[in-house]
Amino acid sequence: MPQTLYDKLWDSHVVHSEEDGTALLYIDRHLVHEVTSPQAFEGLRVAGRKLWRADSIVCTADHNTPTTDWDRGIDGIADPIAREQVVTLDRNIRAFGSLAYFPFLDKQQGIVHVIGPEQGATLPGMTVVCGDSHTSTHGAFACLAHGIGTSEVEHVMATQCLVAKKMKSMLVRIDGALPAGVTAKDMALAVIGRIGTAGGTGCAIEFAGSAVRALSMEGRMTLCNMAIEAGARAGMIAFDDVTAAYLKGRAFAPKGAEWDVAVAYWRTLKSDEGARFDATVEMRAEEIAPQVTWGTSPEMVVTVDGRVPDPEREKDAARRSGIEAALKYMGLAPNTPMTEIRVDRVFIGSCTNSRIEDIRQAAWVVRRLGRRVASSVKQALVVPGSGLVKAQAEAEGLDRVLKDAGFEWREPGCSMCLAMNADRLEPGERCASTSNRNFEGRQGAGGRTHLVSPAMAAAAAIEGRFADVRKLT
Amino acid sequence: MEKFVQHKGLAAPMDRENVDTDAIIPKQFLKSIHRTGFGENLFDAWRYLDTGEPGMDNAARPLNPDFVLNQARYRGASILVAGKNFGCGSSREHAPWALQQYGFRAIIAPSFADIFFNNCYKNGLLPIVLEAGTVRRLIDAIKGFVGYELVVDLEAQTVRTPDAEALAFDITPHRKYCLLNGFDDIGLTLRSADKIRAFEAERRARHPYYFNSRVA
Numbered sequence A: 001m002p003q004t005l006y007d008k009l010w011d012s013h014v015v016h017s018e019e020d021g022t023a024l025l026y027i028d029r030h031l032v033h034e035v036t037s038p039q040a041f042e043g044l045r046v047a048g049r050k051l052w053r054a055d056s057i058v059c060t061a062d063h064n065t066p067t068t069d070w071d072r073g074i075d076g077i078a079d080p081i082a083r084e085q086v087v088t089l090d091r092n093i094r095a096f097g098s099l100a101y102f103p104f105l106d107k108q109q110g111i112v113h114v115i116g117p118e119q120g121a122t123l124p125g126m127t128v129v130c131g132d133s134h135t136s137t138h139g140a141f142a143c144l145a146h147g148i149g150t151s152e153v154e155h156v157m158a159t160q161c162l163v164a165k166k167m168k169s170m171l172v173r174i175d176g177a178l179p180a181g182v183t184a185k186d187m188a189l190a191v192i193g194r195i196g197t198a199g200g201t202g203c204a205i206e207f208a209g210s211a212v213r214a215l216s217m218e219g220r221m222t223l224c225n226m227a228i229e230a231g232a233r234a235g236m237i238a239f240d241d242v243t244a245a246y247l248k249g250r251a252f253a254p255k256g257a258e259w260d261v262a263v264a265y266w267r268t269l270k271s272d273e274g275a276r277f278d279a280t281v282e283m284r285a286e287e288i289a290p291q292v293t294w295g296t297s298p299e300m301v302v303t304v305d306g307r308v309p310d311p312e313r314e315k316d317a318a319r320r321s322g323i324e325a326a327l328k329y330m331g332l333a334p335n336t337p338m339t340e341i342r343v344d345r346v347f348i349g350s351c352t353n354s355r356i357e358d359i360r361q362a363a364w365v366v367r368r369l370g371r372r373v374a375s376s377v378k379q380a381l382v383v384p385g386s387g388l389v390k391a392q393a394e395a396e397g398l399d400r401v402l403k404d405a406g407f408e409w410r411e412p413g414c415s416m417c418l419a420m421n422a423d424r425l426e427p428g429e430r431c432a433s434t435s436n437r438n439f440e441g442r443q444g445a446g447g448r449t450h451l452v453s454p455a456m457a458a459a460a461a462i463e464g465r466f467a468d469v470r471k472l473t
Numbered sequence B: 001m002e003k004f005v006q007h008k009g010l011a012a013p014m015d016r017e018n019v020d021t022d023a024i025i026p027k028q029f030l031k032s033i034h035r036t037g038f039g040e041n042l043f044d045a046w047r048y049l050d051t052g053e054p055g056m057d058n059a060a061r062p063l064n065p066d067f068v069l070n071q072a073r074y075r076g077a078s079i080l081v082a083g084k085n086f087g088c089g090s091s092r093e094h095a096p097w098a099l100q101q102y103g104f105r106a107i108i109a110p111s112f113a114d115i116f117f118n119n120c121y122k123n124g125l126l127p128i129v130l131e132a133g134t135v136r137r138l139i140d141a142i143k144g145f146v147g148y149e150l151v152v153d154l155e156a157q158t159v160r161t162p163d164a165e166a167l168a169f170d171i172t173p174h175r176k177y178c179l180l181n182g183f184d185d186i187g188l189t190l191r192s193a194d195k196i197r198a199f200e201a202e203r204r205a206r207h208p209y210y211f212n213s214r215v216a
């Protein structure tokens, strides 16, 4: 019977399965960071257990590390609890071991979902887990990747397995060519706008179609990253030459003859002709425009040439009150054209959009507009996803372009994506952000987040309000 | 995980409904890097007169004399008898950690919130559902007699009162088996360790590049 990519990944990792479908699933790669691991390590200690396979673990500190003052070392982390989590991670990794550890201040440190692929630690055909919901990012490499809770982190550490049940499968097929100025982020938001934040609940989504094939690995990661915002725990994309070209030569990728053997296997990592999905969604890339969210959920999204919705026009009472509540929180009047909304801050970063291509896109817009950040914008932050991304961007001179235009160029980390470190919005402030969640308070208590692509964020910084980047191309 | 076969202990009443996990362990204690040490902050807002923060010397804090667990007669209690929908609210696993680390081994209530109920088993804490009328009677009896002890017999699936009344309760065979043997989820999975090892050996042979242990 023809199999989906998800079927293949699932089947190749089942150690044992019960009659009710509960399976023991073998885990190849376990990504670990400072916030969700301390209790898991302590659980091991309390029970006198060790790691089943230390060389499956790749680890970094990213969630609450500062993006400034790295020369002050660990003392640069002002919040004592954040500091303790970072120090504890050091201690735990020293005691338990790992394949690779990129600690705070390391040249290759970065957001866990940026460094896994960048190091070649995420490989096609793997199962990848991490105590973080955006683990779906890694599915871009034709692997089964999803977030897990702290008890499960400990379970994987001790047994190399997860107790899991197979999800349903959903195919999201996007064919055609994206218009100039429209990016993977717009694709992701358009999909969420179409199926809703619960649209993929209980599913593993496979993204396919010529528009998906045409994306770079960076773009594919952006798309899979947001699968969780469509309600799916996992997103994935079949292996192809683009995947191979990205991985070749990376630190943990196979080398020499082993590479050829691996690639031969990886070529099978795609859905067979005629494979059955539980649900299918089809979209045309030509119809996708730059997206801007207006509300407090990623599905509350319109195109940049659209307007803030009018609750009066919503017939469903529950939806109407949802729109009203979101507009109140966001401080927006119904029917306002999106391009008239002014922003106070701009954040370019997060595991969704902090890779080299994202920074190139932002710098391209800045060059193209040839002006500085608008004086009404209090801060425009660029936070590269990793030390390697930062170095690459600097080698290409992108940091200069951005700094000369008035952007702040920071050290890598999660930063203002979730405001666990010092980077955050003040109450009532409005932000054009390339991150993935616009929930109330996500970027700081009372902060107002509009999710956009890096190009759109850069344009908003220069114009002081949202602007249609298609007009620049 | 500690085995649970039979437990005899002092019972304490928590005569209220909908005790939520934020009351069981307030959110400021979730920033901790530990999974132990929550017992002293169990019911923190009810238990102490000041506002608790992580890192405080709890022994020096003013106790709320009106809070039931602060009464001398309930010192050392290990069975909590409470109103319906115990453990509702946030899914934090810190709630069963705090109860268990305080010294509770079993919680008896007419009903429990779902996630909390599951989390209890993962941590060797036995949640027991008894009829609302029975729970009412137990709470009154506990209040009426100083030193009221109960015996929870998991094997027999009964709670025995001092007058030798045996109150039957339900539990799924799988959960009972895990508790009787002290298997947590990890312990249970590790019983399949041979299968995991065999799977791993085969995978390593077929796909050695997933087992790279050095940077080339």
Ligand code: SF4
Binding pocket: A062, A063, A111, A112, A113, A132, A134, A350, A351, A352, A413, A414, A417, A418, A435, A436
């Ligand atoms: S960048 Fe944001 S979404 Fe990504 S891992 Fe960090 S906090 Fe989570």
